[in-house]
Amino acid sequence: MPMKFGGGDKCASCEKTVYPQEKQEAGGKNFHKNCFKCTNCKMALKLNNYAQAHGILYCKKHFQEQVTAKNTQSEVAY
Structure with a gap:
């Protein structure tokens, strides 16, 4: 049976295999340094x-701008 490559951790951004030398871990997820x-x-x-x-x-x-500001805006009551 032929060997299968690419079975390691996947990048949370591009979903391709992340090898240890190019891995950036943040928020419990793995990323390529270039995808971070x-x-x-x-x-x-x-x-x-x-x-x-x-x-x-x-x-x-x-x-x-995208997260904090949206979460702090109060709704207008009619």
């Missing part, structure tokens, strides 16, 4: 400048 970037602006992220909500990666600026 903000969903909005595509800025490369590091462990000290990222935020994650519902499995989506953000830079601090876009997390503030």
Whole structure:
């Protein structure tokens, strides 16, 4: 039986195999270092400048705009 390759951890962004030398782990998920970037602006992220909500990666600026701001707005009563 031929050997099967690619059975390791999968990248949460591109879903391809992540090998140890290119692995970035954050929020309990694995990413390629090149896939670990903000969903909005595509800025490369590091462990000290990222935020994650519902499995989506953000830079601090876009997390503030997309997640925090939406969660703090009060509904208007009619």
